[in-house]
Amino acid sequence: MNHVMVRVYGALNDFLPPARRHVPHTVVFEGRTSVRDLIERAGVPHPEVDLILVNGESVAFDRLVRDADRVAVFPRFRTLDIGSVTRVRPPPLDAIRFVVDGHLGKLARYLRLVGLDTTCPAGARDAELADTSAHERRILLTRDQPLLKRKVVAYGYFVRQTMPQQQLVEVLRHFGPLPLAPFTRCLLCNTTLRDVPKSAVDARLPERTRQAFDEFRACDGCGRVYWRGSHWGRLSAIVEAAANLTVRART
């Protein structure tokens, strides 16, 4: 039997049982075990980890742990640039794009509402979600920890909140600051919307809408037409609240 001392920092403690949070604790293992396997068995999904120190030295996920090692596991630092130190961080993304677990469908729609590129493949199994994340370099958002622990997932985040609006704020805070472009993307299919003249969508509008509105945007993906109708006020309020809460958290 081998014994290592593990200490987990910051928000990564969310994945540990209360007695092991924020304190050094002993983990027992047998045989060849990578540091990545060790921390995932302890509960922490590897995509949330930004730095691992073993006996004070930065190591990669495949470093084998040995008896009496001291392992420190850190989340992403907000105020400290450790880019030259860490050996577990994947290459930076050119753009922040998401693939969202189908159980978080409402969060997916809210992310599109603020203009963020978000796929949420209907009925996709875990393997498909993980592959989409890997191949399209999209950040996987889920509340399914085994899904996040799949090896191919390099970019991922466990959504802590359970209410969709709070989830939106949480994601904007975690990955922000992000360039937001509200009302530019189809809520249903993620396609970028384009402005269209009223004459182009006239035939598809209910009579009352035709009389009351003159500005329209259309989705070339699913054909849906958007205007500042009855949902617009409610959706604007969601956008505004999320933007305000996100800014407040940073100041």
Ligand SMILES: [Zn+2]
């Ligand atoms: Zn659409």
